[in-house]
Amino acid sequence: MNGPEPAQPEIKHRSAWISFAGDGTLCCGGIWTLQHAADLERQILSLPKPPAGRISCDVGAIEAMDTGGAWLLQRTLNRFEQSGCSILLNGLSADFATLMQTVARGWSQAEQLEPLPHPGWLARLGQFAFTRGADLLKALSFIGETASAFYSLVTPAHRIRWRVLLYNLQVDGLNALPIIGLLSFLMGIVIAYQGSEQLKTFGANIFIVDLVGISLLREIAPLLTAILVAGRSGSAYAAQIGSMRVTEELDALRALGIPPLSLLVIPRAFALVLALPLLTVFADAVGVFGGMLIALSQLGITFNEFLSRFEYAIVLRHYLIGISKTPVFAAIIALVGCYQGFQVSGSVDSVGRHTTISVVQAIFLVIVTDAFFSILFSWWGV
């Protein structure tokens, strides 16, 4: 090291140092840059309390300095001065002096920054209630706007956008067939397998048909399909519309005189309302087929036996009840997805957040609605 000898022998090996010499002089030296700032910060923390009165600070041994180092020095000197010392700087080169001035000037601005007021629990509660209330109103107004857009479809001034509708039918309906088929097939297998273990012990093998048929057709296939579609299409709607919001495409549509609702929401909702019942029928068929395979392998019920029992045991209404719920599910999924897309607030971050919310909300509402339907149907006695 070329600079003058550091004040104390044990800090000689450091590349930057600050310490009190025997005569009470504060000696600084070495490379005062960000690279060594962490080490310097530790040294400053372990400095003894400065003696009151005049301190001379020798900085002649500082070889290099950046704003990080300059601020560390300035900050230390400020603290000493606050604790009642007056400081005399020695050996500060012109270059470093400008840097220190820059830093001091910057800090005088930064210092004025008032810490954020921390709201009390009552204020937070109020804010929470207010935002939730506002959310509810926004959701209501969205439903209203969509309904009125739907209504305007029947007037000749507006038209159904077939291209978008068909595109969404393909993406959200046709392309979802493999995954929905596979999962409902597996679901049929699982139900039949579990059921067959129990039914075998009673010798009531043939009732596997009732078990698989009713549970799948009435509850499981519609619910499973709706949940899959919520995860697959509802999230996509939220992300697509949200990204369009971030890139100002929604504003562009409005400026071009194309109402975003009629281009983005109505065709998607329509497509899903058409696709979900069809997907559910498919899931019904594939699921029951899975059950048939297990019935054959575990209980020895042939396909013919299975199907003839099926015709007799499964009343048409189970199937119709299952299907009749799906357009409602579809509307919920599409509206929640699109609504959350419109709620994105311009940052990339909020696209992710609202996509997640859309899936969780859609699945939540679908299950709640399903429970509601169950109660309703049992009242009606169907």
Add this chain to the structure above:
Amino acid sequence: MSTKSEAPRDALIDVRHIHTRFGAAIVHDDVSLTIDKGEVFAIAGGNGSGKSVLMREMILLQQPSAGDIYIFGQNIKTMDEANVLALRRRCGVLFQHGALFSSLTVAENVAVPLREHTALSAALIHELALLKIASTGFPMASVTKYPNELSGGMRRRAALARALALDPELLFLDEPTSGLDPISAAAFDELTQQLRDWFRLTVVIITHDLDSLWRIADRVAVLGNGTVLGIGTMRELSLSNDPLIHEYFYGPRGRAAREQAWSRR
């Protein structure tokens, strides 16, 4: 092709015979230039002349198809991982649209590089971040805002503060004044010069803002047709015979900027 001699001592960046191709499109066809320590060096040229690609190659985000780039005397092609990281810490980059992290506040954005690359205490990091933000003239009352709540000019300043966080020696600015109103653009130019003096920076600016070129650039390289059409001070370039440079400076907008610059000097 490239000579294997060492880079000249005072050249901070030495670009030698760069060729860049994207498929059939040739972006750079033998580009060479040197940037000296302490200068404000501007890279100008029309849209699609490969300015931004050249910058991306200098900051190691992209590889040229052929040729060498020396930064701080080291060939960036043959650098190992550790050296690349060390080099990145010595360079600050301001991206065209700021590229602030949208999930973090301005103060947190500026603190990111400090948190990542130093072992300082949280309080000190916060203070340093505030200092950097103050030095860019960003309104201090807005440091707790998120990037999407800021105007374009403020976002640019916040991004500049983040680029300066680690006290770089070399600062890259990608079209820093594009999309700013003339007053903000002029203020940003002034800020660039001020920061250069305060922090003893070398600044590389990608721009086609003729006013900025006249006001702050020590030297300018004009890219076009895949090569460097001309390199020198604005005054030298404005006397160039190259038809493309001539068009650049004597087109309607160029003339206005030049007259203004002449009358001011």
